[in-house]
Amino acid sequence: MxxxxxxxxxxxxxxxxxxxxxxxxxxxxxxxxxxxxxxxxxxxxxxxxxxxxxxxxxxxxxxxxxxxxxxxxxxxxxxxxxxxxxxxxxxxxxxxxxxxxxxxxxxxxxxxxxxxxxxxxxxxxxxxxxxxxxxxxxxxxxxxxxxxxxxxxxxxxxxxxxxxxxxxxxxxxxxxxxxxxxxxxxxxxxxxxxxxxxxxxxxxxxxxxxxxxxxxIDADAYKQINSNIDWRAKLSIGEDTCIVSYVGRLVPEKGVTNLIAAMKQIAGTEDDVALVIAGNGPLEQEVKQVTSHSVYYVGPLAPADISSLFASSDIFCLPTEYPEGLPTVLLEAASQNNAIVVSNCAGAKEVIPDDSYGTILSSTAPNDIAEAILHYVRNPKEREEASVKVNHHIAHAFxxxxxxxxxxxxxxxxxxx
CATH class of the missing domain: 3.40.50.2000 (Glycogen Phosphorylase B;)
Known part of the structure; x- marks a missing residue:
């Protein structure tokens, strides 16, 4: 009370x-x-x-x-x-x-x-x-x-x-x-x-x-606040589709427009990938306009709903160019066993000590983002191993x-x- x-x-x-x-x-x-x-x-x-x-x-x-x-x-x-x-x-x-x-x-x-x-x-x-x-x-x-x-x-x-x-x-x-x-x-x-x-x-x-x-992060506690929304069912995304999530402010510096551009490139391949975007900000209307069968915008979410989104997704991507300290969402996504694709922002190398823990992008250009996502989509075993390893790392080190x-x-x- x-x-x-x-x-x-x-x-x-x-x-x-x-x-x-x-x-x-x-x-x-x-x-x-x-x-x-x-x-x-x-x-x-x-x-x-x-x-x-x-x-x-x-x-x-x-x-x-x-x-x-x-x-x-x-x-x-x-x-x-x-x-x-x-x-x-x-x-x-x-x-x-x-x-x-x-x-x-x-x-x-x-x-x-x-x-x-x-x-x-x-x-x-x-x-x-x-x-x-x-x-x-x-x-x-x-x-x-x-x-x-x-x-x-x-x-x-x-x-x-x-x-x-x-x-x-x-x-x-x-x-x-x-x-x-x-x-x-x-x-x-x-x-x-x-x-x-x-x-x-x-x-x-x-x-x-x-x-x-x-x-x-308290990884176990974060998992428990999960609101248990089945985002695949809610958004009618197939079980075989690889879900990439983005959670953050919708501002140019966070890289969401480059991520959407990368998804357009991925849509031209035979790979079955969907991007779910959560957050709000100045680019909200622009993000809404590009919503399609492979890009879904769910608006700003409560912490429990963010936890459930991460539980439903396979890859978390944050191609940020913002002067981050250590993005909280990296820890939250890792706690829910997401494979991580992130720019070389502050804190990235502490969460991902080497490429067996995840992928640190060489640049935030759409081509590089698309390549990193497709690598995990086409190599599910490597994606699973990276997600388990980064999950164990953040639970003990953070x-x-x-x-x-x-x-x-x-x-x-x-x-x-």
Missing amino acids: LIAASETHSNQHGKHRQKCAWNLILFAIEVGLNMKYNIALYTAYYAPHIGGVERFVESLADKLQSQGHCVTIFTSASSFSDQITNTGTRLITIPSFSIMGDRFPLPKPTPSCLRALQTQKEVAFDAVIVNTRYYPISLMGCLTAKRNKIQPIIIDHSSGFLSKTDSIAGFAIRIWERAMTSLLNLFKPNYYGVSQGSVRWLKSLRIDANGVIPNS SWNATASKVVRLIDESLHK
Whole structure:
């Protein structure tokens, strides 16, 4: 059950304050009786907003909470709310506008925003973990760390600038990112990358990261959230057809248009292959228009439905050129025994140490994508061996239990210097 306090009508303000006070009392009791560390996590967006960082923060919070720590998440949303989630995490949303195609939140100059900001001062935190460097909420996290006289931990989830375009907007975004990074550096944070690719990217910005706090997955638990939708039956795809899945934002940088172009090439062969696309974004209408007997668009899916889609598919393809950290969907697809075809993005070589675990594309050109997919379609034994091997690898090398324990160890070391 969700205990929530939100501003919806002025006559509810009294109830809102009472619920917030009750939440704080419960929170204080939990801290005093059960919890070891009081940890604040800052993230630009959070569920139900879809994204890899959102899932990273949710999973880390749940695991830390289950290990006996007290977690508060500060994030952005259209309105203020103060909630206790099903897993016991406190979730505070800061009223924000979402700009740049729902990619960049800016706090609203409203009384409810000030109330949300005030909640950051109501609890003494032992650790502050900021996810990504370039959002206003990242600065809020560093300010909270300063008030609590601790060094913030900043986890970088990227491997490049937010925008690589030569446009005025792209140039302005890069200036903003550098300026925000310089500002956060004044707080002397401990930097970590979500993958070795993120660590290398930080190095290029003259930031020496302390190591990796890896993206992870509880493979067995992820399988269990499967909604058990039979996507073959739902989409009338034959049992002998090889299903390729794509799950992610429908933006040019993620490579979905190149994947569709590759499918057009595959359609000209005798191979029986279907592509199922899940997600939303600016390219949604374009994707809908190319839907055919071999390309299916199923829209944005809930996590349980994504798990069931991966359970139904044979190959997962992510030809991304986005500055990824370590894509969560790679771990999710691997946990459901998909053979992986992915671009050489950050994190790819950690998930796929060599070609017996999957395929890292030499380029994201449609020809190369089609060739990699057809290789697995025409070599089912090799596809099966790769899917089993990568499944075993991620289950042991990318455990949330290990990642959360590492975070706690880092907090221990920071507090007992």
